[in-house]
Amino acid sequence: xxxxxxxxxxxxxxxxxxxxxxxxxxxxxxxxxxxxxxxxxxxxxxxxxxxxxxxxxxxxxxxxxxxxxxxxxxxxxxxxxxxxxxxxxxxxxxxxxxxxxxxxxxxxxxxxxxxxxxxxxxxxxxxxxxxxxxxxxxxxxxxxxxxxxxxxxxxxxxxxxxxxxxxxxxxxxxxxxxxxxxxxxxxxxxxxxxxxxxxxxxxxxxxxxxxxxxxxxxxxxxxxxxxxxxxxxxxxxxxxxxxxxxxxxxxxxxxxxxxxxxxxxxxxxxxxxxxxxxxxxxxxxxxxxxxxxxxxxxxxxxxxxxxxxxxxxxxxxxxxxxxxxxxxxxxxxxxxxxxxxxxxxxxxxxxxxxxxxxxxxxxxxxxxxxxxxxxxxxxxxxxxxxxxxxxxxxxxxxxxxxxxxxxxxxxxxxxxxxxxxxxxxxxxxxxxxxxxxxxxxxxxxxxxxxxxxxxxxxxxxxxxxxxxxxxxxxxxxxxxxxxxxxxxxxxxxxxxxxxxxxxxxxxxxxxxxxxxxxxxxxxxxxxxxxxxxxxxxxxxxxxxxxxxxxxxxxxxxxxxxxxxxxxxxxxxxxxxxxxxxxxxxxxxxxxxxxxxxxxxxxxxxxxxxxxxxxxxxxxxxxxxxxxxxxxxxxxxxxxxxxxxxxxxx
Amino acid sequence: xxxxxxxxxxxxxxxxxxxxxxxxxxxxxxxxxxxxxxxxxxxxxxxxxxxxxxxxxxxxxxxxxxxxxxxxxxxxxxxxxxxxxxxxxxxxxxxxxxxxxxxxxxxxxxxxxxxxxxxxxxxxxxxxxxxxxxxxxxxxxxxxxxxxxxxxxxxxxxxxxxxxxxxxxxxxxx
Numbered sequence: 006x007x008x009x010x011x012x013x014x015x016x017x018x019x020x021x022x023x024x025x026x027x028x029x030x031x032x033x034x035x036x037x038x039x040x041x042x043x044x045x046x047x048x049x050x051x052x053x054x055x056x057x058x059x060x061x062x063x064x065x066x067x068x069x070x071x072x073x074x075x076x077x078x079x080x081x082x083x084x085x086x087x088x089x090x091x092x093x094x095x096x097x098x099x100x101x102x103x104x105x106x107x108x109x110x111x112x113x114x115x116x117x118x119x120x121x122x123x124x125x126x127x128x129x130x131x132x133x134x135x136x137x138x139x140x141x142x143x144x145x146x147x148x149x150x151x152x153x154x155x156x157x158x159x160x161x162x163x164x165x166x167x168x169x170x171x172x173x174x175x176x177x178x179x180x181x182x183x184x185x186x187x188x189x190x191x192x193x194x195x196x197x198x199x200x201x202x203x204x205x206x207x208x209x210x211x212x213x214x215x216x217x218x219x220x221x222x223x224x225x226x227x228x229x230x231x232x233x234x235x236x237x238x239x240x241x242x243x244x245x246x247x248x249x250x251x252x253x254x255x256x257x258x259x260x261x262x263x264x265x266x267x268x269x270x271x272x273x274x275x276x277x278x279x280x281x282x283x284x285x286x287x288x289x290x291x292x293x294x295x296x297x298x299x300x301x302x303x304x305x306x307x308x309x310x311x312x313x314x315x316x317x318x319x320x321x322x323x324x325x326x327x328x329x330x331x332x333x334x335x336x337x338x339x340x341x342x343x344x345x346x347x348x349x350x351x352x353x354x355x356x357x358x359x360x361x362x363x364x365x366x367x368x369x370x371x372x373x374x375x376x377x378x379x380x381x382x383x384x385x386x387x388x389x390x391x392x393x394x395x396x397x398x399x400x401x402x403x404x405x406x407x408x409x410x411x412x413x414x415x416x417x418x419x420x421x422x423x424x425x426x427x428x429x430x431x432x433x434x435x436x437x438x439x440x441x442x443x444x445x446x447x448x449x450x451x452x453x454x455x456x457x458x459x460x461x462x463x464x465x466x467x468x469x470x471x472x473x474x475x476x477x478x479x480x481x482x483x484x485x486x487x488x489x490x491x492x493x494x495x496x497x498x499x500x501x502x503x504x505x506x507x508x509x510x511x512x513x514x515x516x517x518x519x520x521x522x523x524x525x526x527x528x529x530x531x532x533x534x535x536x537x538x539x540x541x542x543x544x545x546x547x548x549x550x551x552x553x554x555x556x557x558x559x560x561x562x563x564x565x566x567x568x569x570x571x572x573x574x575x576x577x578x579x580x581x582x583x584x585x586x587x588x589x590x591x592x593x594x595x596x597x598x599x600x601x602x603x604x605x606x607x608x609x610x611x612x613x614x615x616x617x618x619x620x621x622x623x624x625x626x627x628x629x630x631x632x633x634x635x636x637x638x639x640x641x642x643x644x645x646x647x648x649x650x651x652x653x654x
Numbered sequence: 655x656x657x658x659x660x661x662x663x664x665x666x667x668x669x670x671x672x673x674x675x676x677x678x679x680x681x682x683x684x685x686x687x688x689x690x691x692x693x694x695x696x697x698x699x700x701x702x703x704x705x706x707x708x709x710x711x712x713x714x715x716x717x718x719x720x721x722x723x724x725x726x727x728x729x730x731x732x733x734x735x736x737x738x739x740x741x742x743x744x745x746x747x748x749x750x751x752x753x754x755x756x757x758x759x760x761x762x763x764x765x766x767x768x769x770x771x772x773x774x775x776x777x778x779x780x781x782x783x784x785x786x787x788x789x790x791x792x793x794x795x796x797x798x799x800x801x802x803x804x805x806x807x808x809x810x811x812x813x814x815x816x817x818x819x820x821x822x823x824x825x826x827x828x
Contacts, residue, residue, distance in 0.1 A: 282661060289665075296672070316676045324669050331662040338658040375671070382674035 008073050011061025012152035015102075018054035018109070019142045021047055025112070026135030029128035033201075041124050044131040045116040051138065052113035055106045062102060062151055063093050072158035075099060075151045081164040083544035083572070091175040092165045097299060097315075098151035100178060104295070105141045107179070107186040108134065115190060115215070121639070122211055129197035130190070137189055140322045148315050164544065167571040167578045173233035181226030181253055185291040187219020188260060192288035195281045196330055199337045204281060209271035212284070214633045216267060220260045221629035227253050228622035236581050241514065241592055241610045243618055246395040251374040252294030255367050259287040262363035264629075265356050273418060275344025275353060279360070282334060289327045290367070296323055297374070348420035355413035362406045369398040407461045407502060410495050411468035429475070430468060437464035448511050448613070458506025466499035487635035494628030501621025507614040514611075516596070520604045528611025530591055531555045535563070537595070537605060545571040545578075550595050550605070554584055568595040589613045685786055685805040692719070692796050693784035700751055700759055700773035707748070707774040709800060716826045717746045718819070719794040720770070720810075721782065723754040724762035726790040732809035733766050739815060740769035745823050749773035752782050752790055795819060797826045 025047035032040025062075075066089045071077040079096045080089050094103040112134040119127045145151070194212035198204045230253065235243045244250065263283040270280045296319045347353040373390045411433060415426045441460030445451040469492045476484050513527050519534045526532070535551040552564040564582035571578065581594035589612060596606030687693075696708035720736065722729040740747055749770035751759045756775060763773075776782055785794065795804040804822055806814060 278658070285661075320669065320672055320676060323672075327665055328662065328669070331665055335658040335662050375668075378675040379671055382671050 007061050007064050007068075008070065008152040008154065011058045011065070012150065014054045014058040014061065015142070015146060015150075015152070018051055018058060018105075019139070019146060021051040021054060022109070022135045022138040022142060024135075025051055026132050026139050028132075029135075030132040030200075033125045033128045033132070036125075038124075041128040044128040047135065048109070048112040048116040048131045051135070052106075052109040055102075055109045059093070059102055059106050062099060063090055065152075066090060066093055069162070070158075071160070071162050072154055072156065073151075074153045074155035077155050077159040077162045079162070079165050081162040081544060084162075084165060084170070085543055087175065088165055088170050091169070094178050095165045095169050095174070098145070098149045100182075101141065101145050101149055101299075102151055103179065104182050104186060105138055105145065107182045108138050108141065108189055111187055111190050111215075111219075112138070115193075119211075126197055126201070126208075126211070129200055130193045133193035133196045134189060137193075137326060140326060144315075144318050144322060148318050164571065167545070167569070168237065170571075171233065171237050173229060173237060177226060177229040177233055179226075180222055180229055184219050184221075184223020184226050184260075185253070185256060185294065187215065187222055188256060188284075188288040188291050190219065191216040191260075191263065191284045192330070195284035196333065199281060199330075199333050202337060202340065204277045204337075204341050206271050206274050209267050209277075209280065210638065213264070213267050213271060214635075214638045216260065216284070216287075217264055217629050218633045220257070220264055221626040221633070223253070223257050223260060224622055224626040224629065227257060228619045228626075231622075232619050235615075236583055236592075238579075241512075241581075241594075241608070241612070243508075243615065246373070246390075246392050248374050249298050251370050252297045255370050255374070256287050256290040256294060258363050258367040258370065259283060259290050262360045262367070263287050265359050265363075269353055269356050270344070273345050273347070273353060275347070276357070276360075277341050277344060278334075278338045281338070283360075283364075285327070285330050285334060286367075289323075289330075290371075292319075292323050292326060296320060345419070347418070350416065350421045350423050352413065352416040352418050352421065355409060355416050359406065359409060359413060362402055362409075366399060366402045366406075369402065370395070373398065404457070404461070407465060407498070410465045410498060414472060414491065414495070415468075429471070433464055433468040433471060436467045437461070439463075445510070448507060452510060455506055455510035458502055458510070462499045462503035462506065464499075465502070466496055469496045469499065485635055485637070487632040487637075490628045490630070490632030490635070492628070493631060494625045497621045497624025497626075497628060499621070500617050500624055504614045504617030504619075504621055508612050508618065511613045512611060512615075515609045517607055517609065518599055518604050519607045520602065525607070525609055527591070527609050528589065528613070529556060530561075530611065532564075532591070532593065532609055534605075534607070537603065540567075542569065545569045547580075548595065548598075550582075550593070550607070552582070552593055554591060564591070564593050566593045566595045585616055587616070590615050685802070687786060687794075687802045688805060690802060692794065692800050692802050693781070695774075695776075695781045695784065697750075697774040697776055697781060700749070700756060700763075700775050703756075703775075707772060712746070712748070712796070713800060714798050715746065716798060716823055717748055717771075717796055718823075719748050719750055719785075719796060721750045721752050721785070721787050721790055721792045721794075723752045723790050724758040725754065726752075728809045729791045730766070732791055732811070733769070735810050735812055735815060736769040737767040744820075745827075746771040750781065750785075751775050752787060753777065753779040793819070795822055795826070 025044060028040045029044035029047070031037070032043065065073045065076050066080050067086065069076070069080065069082050069089075075096060075098050079092045079099070084092065092099075094100045112131055115134070116127070116131060119130075191212050194208060194215065198208040227250075230250065231243045234245065235241070263280070266276055266280045266283055269276050296316070299315060299319055373394050376390050411430065412426065415421075415429055437460045440463035441456040442451075444459040444463075445455040448455070473484070473492050476488060515525055515527055517525050519525065521534055521536055524531050524533045531554070533553045533555070535553055537548055537550045540547050540549045547567045547569045550566050552566070553560055554562045554564055562584050564584055566582035567580040569578040569580060579594050581592055583593075584591040590610070592610035592612055594608045596608055598605050692709050694709045696706050699705045699707055736747065747770050749772070751773050754775070754777070756777075759773070759775070763770075774781075779787075785792075791809055793806040793810055794802050797803050803826060804819070806819065810819070
């Protein structure tokens with residue numbers, strides 16, 4: 006009964022979202038107040054219905070209802086309850102349901118918090134969100150119904166993919182989807198502005214907090230995915246340039262460009278068309294990501310099951326949503342006025358360079374990700390594009406971008422004084438240079454790449470700190486939250502860069518054969534294998550190693566890496582044991598048993614500063630959230646509109 | 655006006671490529687072994703470990719080598735197709751049970767039917783390495799001289815069997 010209720014709610018949600026997508030749009034064109042007023046209740050109803058539907062699916066999982074095909078494919082009675090819940094989004098159908106639930110959630114949030122916006126604008130924004138949701142719900146209802154029954158019911162489910170049975174899975178996809186889908190709000194604002202023909206500073210101000218919020222979730226989502234790959238895949242890396250990772254990274258890059266160009270559009274009224282195009286691009290790349298992951302056109306470690314008919318449907322959806330918005334853009338953009346003029350050295354120029362570099366970076370990731378597909382489509386053969394391509398292309402683009410982080414915020418709008426900027430950056434420059442020379446030597450060996458990384462990190466971090474100090478002096482000890490947010494995010498990048506540099510330059514990796522009593526030393530630490538024993542788990546059996554970690558003869562900790570064999574799939578899974586620390590991780594994973602005497606192949610890593618990578622990402626996201634809560638976004642629109650754009654700092 | 659159409663045009667090209675991409679299978683990688691002699695091996699048979707099977711036994715016959723395992727979900731998908739096809743007796747199908755436990759494999763065949771003339775057991779996956787197996791199931795078409803003529807990656811569907819494998823087998827048998 007519960008699955009039918011869920012399915013019914015899903016159909017009702019489809020009807021509600023059709024109303025949300027069509028009626029307010031017509032109402033806004035014809036100035037019909039009643040139809041405009043439909044937008045909010047429709048968006049909220051849509052959300053409640055989907056939440057109910059999602060709860061029904063979750064209930065089917067928790068109750069082990071294997072008469073639901075999706076549950077039977079992704080769950081199992083032996084699966085712990087928390088994973089039975091996470092399994093709701095462990096497969097194709099459920100993750101799409103989560104996707105639309107998030108979308109409707111963003112819509113409901115806009116409907117609740119947009120009291121200060123003109124009703125017509127809200128109606129159009131919610132309608133655009135509704136139309137996107139219509140497409141996705143049609144996709145779910147017609148090709149991927151999660152409530153389809155399996156009759157007769159299976160006696161036992163076939164279990165959740167063991168790779169996904171991990172605390173990381175409980176949060177990673179929801180965060181990622183929050184980000185992906187959140188860009189739909191920025192997209193909806195852009196489309197609404199294009200429809201109304203009023204692309205102005207007010208539009209940019211309204212969409213800024215939403216864009217930033219989505220970006221924060223995406224940042225956290227990607228960071229969690231990277232962290233999950235680090236400890237769950239057992240390869241010890243934190244980024245693999247896998248198509249599925251790239252699919253989430255491209256909207257992030259475009260979104261980062263968008264946040265910065267929105268700032269110009271809000272403050273200076275410039276680059277309006279460009280900003281709108283970026284908003285369309287960020288969401289389009291999110292949709293493209295969904296397509297790449299869900300259609301199976303590219304091979305990936307994530308290797309989701311794919312079905313060609315679904316691929317065709319998403320491709321159609323992609324074509325309609327992106328194609329129509331780009332057509333709208335081509336129609337409306339020529340009529341948009343140019344913004345204020347600016348000098349060569351100005352904050353506008355800095356942000357323009359930032360945008361160009363980020364767009365080039367996005368383009369190169371896109372090219373690398375789609376290249377195998379392009380070559381295959383042209384009949385030129387099969388190939389794969391790996392980290393060497395991405396590292397070669399990406400680093401030269403990112404280095405100038407990082408250089409600019411320190412400089413950009415110092416530049417004034419319209420025209421900046423180069424000499425003044427140079428004076429204020431002098432100390433940072435000296436510190437960065439010193440860091441580039443000294444830090445790598447403190448860590449061990451000096452190489453050009455580690456020197457560059459350390460230099461960039463200190464350059465960004467120190468100039469950020471100096472700018473905060475300067476501002477506090479002028480502002481009498483206070484500054485707007487968005488100022489703090491920006492600098493916190495930039496500081497996060499410095500932390501991230503330092504982590505990437507140090508782990509890349511100084512990690513140690515050992516693949517050894519170990520027997521009980523053997524010792525391996527790595528990064529100044531010793532690891533002794535005490536024992537490897539069999540241990541049962543709820544739905545797997547495991548071999549658990551016991552390693553004693555010590556430094557200079559002092560025992561620090563025992564580590565327990567596992568090799569698991571899941572009953573249902575028989576696929577071996579590696580659970581690495583990690584002693585995480587502020588300045589280093591010690592990482593042990595079990596390979597294979599080698600012989601009858603109990604020797605195993607063991608992989609041991611010393612990873613200096615690896616946690617700074619994810620720490621940096623969290624700081625970026627925290628900075629973004631601070632900016633979202635800046636007071637000026639909550640000012641009533643009348644008050645804001647009466648001020649000249651340059652006066653709202 | 656024209657320059658504002660550029661994004662749309664670029665997107666149209668992209669959609670075109672994605673549409674073509676959908677019709678291709680990225681897992682279908684050409685094997686370097688095609689046109690080369692099938693790597694020789696001698697392995698114990700699944701149902702009688704005392705007996706062995708080697709590639710040389712098949713000299714003078716066209717045959718299929720199907721790599722499978724009881725833990726492989728996709729094999730379950732192709733299995734009915736193989737069972738049905740084996741009834742026609744057109745061509746011997748030799749199974750290669752890849753990185754599997756003998757008891758599990760036997761039980762699997764008892765339950766789902768045995769399309770194989772015989773199955774060789776590649777418990778540690780060594781032979782799989784020689785053949786460049788990177789995903790199970792995979793199927794090789796081997797001719798009378800022991801040359802690999804085709805490799806099919808992924809589950810065999812009735813379509814791929816009738817359109818690709820059978821015409822080739824018919825041609826080679828002549």
